[in-house]
Amino acid sequence: MDFFDMRWDIIWNYREMFLHGIWVTISLTICGYLGGLILGILLGLGKTSKRKWIYWPAKIYVDLFRGTPMLVQILIIHLALIPSIFGQSYGFMVSGIITLILNSGAYIAEIMRAGIESIDKGQMEAARSLGLTKNKAMIKVILPQAFRRMIPPLGNELIALLKDSSLVTVIAANDILYASKVVAGATFKIWEPYIAAAALYLILTFVLTKIITFIEKRFSNNFNPRKKNTGKKGHSQNKDEGQVAA
């Protein structure tokens, strides 16, 4: 094949299809991620629970979905699970989003668990010793700190999910990769459509990485003062030196 004889005008002719593919990929990723976030928070809390009937179902779920390929999950859900529950298929979008939610939920659960467990035990003890219930201590003390630590791995998961969403092509979802396959089939050109797909995914992940880096910088683990009210004067001289008036 002649590498320098690329016909990029073919891609341009199919631009509608690629644009639609981008749209499908983005909606699959966003819906899957947001759903996965909710599911993951619940499962992650379940995995930190001391109650066995909460812990074990959460653990088995996470192990199941992290231990099997997403490609297999997509096929089982689209071809077997949904038809046998509802008697019909609701199309690739529904199957795709459900799979992405169920799959990313398992990964996000692990991120949650690790984030919660990374917070020093003394934080929970301090909160409980003040009379807070376990749930309140979780909401007010543990989770706000854990979420800050979870931002980087959650960002990784979002990027991984965007790329993994290309697997829904196997159930004929018309995402970016599907557009390339169609173009390749119709024009017998291989390089151009698949390079176009790779480039589009690359652009999407690049933009996402930039956004995530911004969020990381904004919220990451340092608790910078917002300079709210440091200049309060009048009440005391500088007692910084630790001289407490007896």
Next chain:
Amino acid sequence: MIKIKNLHKNYGNLEVLKGIDYEVKEKEVVCVIGPSGSGKSTFLRCINLLEEISDGEVFIGDVKVNDPKTDINEIRTEVGMVFQQFNLFPHMTVIDNITMAPIQVRKMAKKDAEKLALELLDKVGLQEKAYNYPEQLSGGQQQRVAIARALAMKPKVMLFDEPTSALDPEMVKEVLDVMKQLADEGMTMVIVTHEMGFAREVADRVVFMDGGYIVEEGHPEEVFGNTQNERTKSFLGKVL
């Protein structure tokens, strides 16, 4: 105020507390001393049930702490605790650290809670740090904030778990001064400490623990000045 009867605590096969009987009267300041691993901290943490009690009974006032019917959260509002590692909440400003529990647990209005917090900060000499974050404070300042945070619940008893052990030497005094002031005001306090000078000066009673038992107990002058027990003698010989 605090009554402890035949308190046992095991971690699996390891028996940390082997039957403790003790009573802390109102307004009394009790210092618990002893070598590391003697069960001092565990003893203290059993009082507000941060450690589950394996056997025995702990009463605060008339309420049995380790009774399944007791609302432990309510007990804990009456028992302030100060930790070795301060355990301030790093994502909150100093004032939010202090007002959080009164607002969440006592349902105090935010304005009242902040007023109370500023009073307490004034008491520990840190009012101008109210809107700083804990990480901007020195260890001694953090520990004083932690004391203010515990006091905001208006507890009847304060428990101190080696409050100065994690501090640089020059910051120990500022924390001990706050505790001394608290003792002078009549707060009931149980203090696990290695500060023998402080124990001798401030405590009403000194308890020496070793190997999961209370080995010796008495007025500080008796324990330090006229030591009876051999183990106490050898311990004090090493630390004094």
